[in-house]
Amino acid sequence: MSRQKNSENGGQGATSRAAAATAIFHVLEKGESLSAALPHATGKLSDADKRLASAISYGVLRVLPSLNKLVGAKLDKPLKGKLKVLHYLLLVGAYQLYCLRIKDHAAVSATVEAARILGKRNHKGLVNGILRQLLREAPATDESQQRELPVDAMQNHPRWLFEAIQADHPQQASDILIENNAHPPMWLRVNRRFFNRDDYLRQLEDSGIAAEGDTLAGDAIRLHSPVPVERLPGFDRGHASVQDRSAQLAADYLNVKASHRVLDCCAAPGGKLLHLLERNDFEQPVQAIDIDAKRLERVDENLERAGLSAVVHCADVAETEDWWDGEQFDRILLDAPCSATGVIRRHPDIKWLRRAEDINELAQLQSQILNSLWPLLKNGGELLYATCSILSKENQTQIESFLKQQSSASLIPIDEKQKTLQLLPGERNGDGFFYARLKKVE
Numbered sequence: 001m002s003r004q005k006n007s008e009n010g011g012q013g014a015t016s017r018a019a020a021a022t023a024i025f026h027v028l029e030k031g032e033s034l035s036a037a038l039p040h041a042t043g044k045l046s047d048a049d050k051r052l053a054s055a056i057s058y059g060v061l062r063v064l065p066s067l068n069k070l071v072g073a074k075l076d077k078p079l080k081g082k083l084k085v086l087h088y089l090l091l092v093g094a095y096q097l098y099c100l101r102i103k104d105h106a107a108v109s110a111t112v113e114a115a116r117i118l119g120k121r122n123h124k125g126l127v128n129g130i131l132r133q134l135l136r137e138a139p140a141t142d143e144s145q146q147r148e149l150p151v152d153a154m155q156n157h158p159r160w161l162f163e164a165i166q167a168d169h170p171q172q173a174s175d176i177l178i179e180n181n182a183h184p185p186m187w188l189r190v191n192r193r194f195f196n197r198d199d200y201l202r203q204l205e206d207s208g209i210a211a212e213g214d215t216l217a218g219d220a221i222r223l224h225s226p227v228p229v230e231r232l233p234g235f236d237r238g239h240a241s242v243q244d245r246s247a248q249l250a251a252d253y254l255n256v257k258a259s260h261r262v263l264d265c266c267a268a269p270g271g272k273l274l275h276l277l278e279r280n281d282f283e284q285p286v287q288a289i290d291i292d293a294k295r296l297e298r299v300d301e302n303l304e305r306a307g308l309s310a311v312v313h314c315a316d317v318a319e320t321e322d323w324w325d326g327e328q329f330d331r332i333l334l335d336a337p338c339s340a341t342g343v344i345r346r347h348p349d350i351k352w353l354r355r356a357e358d359i360n361e362l363a364q365l366q367s368q369i370l371n372s373l374w375p376l377l378k379n380g381g382e383l384l385y386a387t388c389s390i391l392s393k394e395n396q397t398q399i400e401s402f403l404k405q406q407s408s409a410s411l412i413p414i415d416e417k418q419k420t421l422q423l424l425p426g427e428r429n430g431d432g433f434f435y436a437r438l439k440k441v442e
C-alpha cells in the first residue's frame with residue numbers, strides 16, 4: 001500500500017495521535033464502533049487534528065493485521081493490560097510512516113509525545129525506539145518518502161469473513177477483498193426539489209469541485225475527490241446530501257406514487273427517507289420507524305435541514321401492535337439491520353467487530369421482521385427488501401426462503417436479466433448492496 005496524500009506536517013498534533021490510539025483501543029478492546037469512539041476520543045481537538053485522527057484510525061483498521069505483524073515483531077513481549085493502548089499507539093506511528101505523507105521525524109516525535117498524553121511518559125523511549133527501528137529497517141526509497149507496507153488483502157480480513165466471501169462470490173472474492181481495503185469515493189444526492197442534477201453539477205464546477213453523474217441512479221453525483229460538506233453549495237439548506245449511489249437506488253425500486261401510504265422501516269439516520277420525500281409530495285405523511293432513539297435524532301436533524309416532515313416512531317418494527325394503527329400500506333421499505341459487509345470500505349471496524357455467529361442471528365432477525373411486516377402490506381402492494389450486505393444468507397437465501405413461506409409473496413424482477421440485485425463493493429464505484437422487490441398477490 002502506498003502513501004496517502006496528507007498536508008499536515010505533523011510537527012505538532014500529538015493530541016491527534018493520542019486520540020487515534022484511544023479510538024482504536026475502544027473499537028478493538030471495548031467493541032465500540034469507530035464512528036461512536038472517534039467523537040469521544042477527539043473531543044475538543046481542532047478540526048484539522050480531528051481530521052488527522054480520523055484518517056489515521058480508519059487507515060489503521062483497514063490494514064490492522066499488516067501493522068500488527070510489523071510492530072509485533074519489534075516487541076520483546078506483547079503489550080497487555082494498561083499498556084495495551086501503547087500497542088495501538090505504535091500502530092498509529094507505523095501507519096504514518098508507511099501510509100501517510102508526513103515527514104518521518106514529525107510522525108515519530110508527535111507519536112512519542114502522544115505516549116505522554118496517554119499517561120505513559122515512562123514508555124516514550126519504547127515508542128521512540130520501535131518507530132526508529134522501523135525507519136532503519138525500511139528506509140524511504142525516494143524524496144517523497146515512499147515506503148511500502150506489505151498488504152495482503154486476504155490477510156487484512158478475519159478468516160471467517162474471507163471464507164464467507166469466498167463461498168458466496170468465488171469469482172469476485174479477491175476483487176471484493178481489495179475493494180474493502182480501498183478508500184471509498186464521496187457520493188452526493190441532489191435534492192430534486194431545488195435543482196436537477198446538471199444544474200448542481202454546474203454549481204460544483206463553479207466551486208472548483210470536479211464531479212460526474214451516475215448512469216443509473218438519477219440523482220447521484222460522484223466527487224473526484226472528497227471535500228468537507230461545508231464546501232458543497234447549499235449543503236446547509238439541504239440542496240445536496242451525502243449518500244452512496246447504491247443506496248440511492250432504493251427510491252427507484254420502491255416504485256412510489258404521491259397517493260401511496262408509505263412505511264419506511266429501520267429508517268435512521270434517514271438517507272432513504274429523505275430521498276423519497278425530496279422526490280415526492282405525498283398526500284399522506286410517510287411513517288418512519290427505528291428502534292434507536294439516538295439515531296432517530298439524526299432523522300429529525302436531516303428532516304429539519306431539508307425542511308421536510310414525516311411521522312417518526314421509535315419502536316421495534318417487529319412488535320407491530322406497539323405502533324401500527326391497523327391501516328395497511330401501499331409500499332414498505334425494509335432497509336433491514338444487517339452485517340454491513342457491503343460497506344467495509346467505509347467502516348473498516350466492521351471487519352473486527354462482527355463475528356461469524358452474527359450472520360445467522362441477523363438472518364433470523366431479518367426473517368422475523370419480514371414476516372411481521374407482511375400482513376401490513378395491502379394486496380397488490382410492494383415491499384422493497386434492502387441490505388448493505390453481500391452475504392447470501394441475508395440476501396438471496398433469505399428471500400428464497402421467505403417466498404417459500406409466504407404464498408402471497410411474489411418477486412418483481414429488478415430488470416430483464418436479474419430477479420434481485422446484488423451489488424458488490426466498488427461495482428460502478430458504489431457500495432455493496434442488495435435489493436429484492438416483493439409484491440403481495442391475492
Ligand SMILES: C[S@@+](CC[C@H](N)C(=O)[O-])C[C@H]1O[C@@H](n2cnc3c(N)ncnc32)[C@H](O)[C@@H]1O
Nearest residue numbers: 266267269270271272290291292316317335337
Ligand atoms: C441500515 S440502517 C438503516 C439506514 C436508513 N434506512 C437510511 O437510509 O439512512 C438499519 C437501521 O435498523 C435499525 N433497527 C435495527 N433493528 C430494528 C428493529 N427491530 N426495529 C426498528 N429498527 C431497527 C437500526 O437502529 C438502524 O438504524
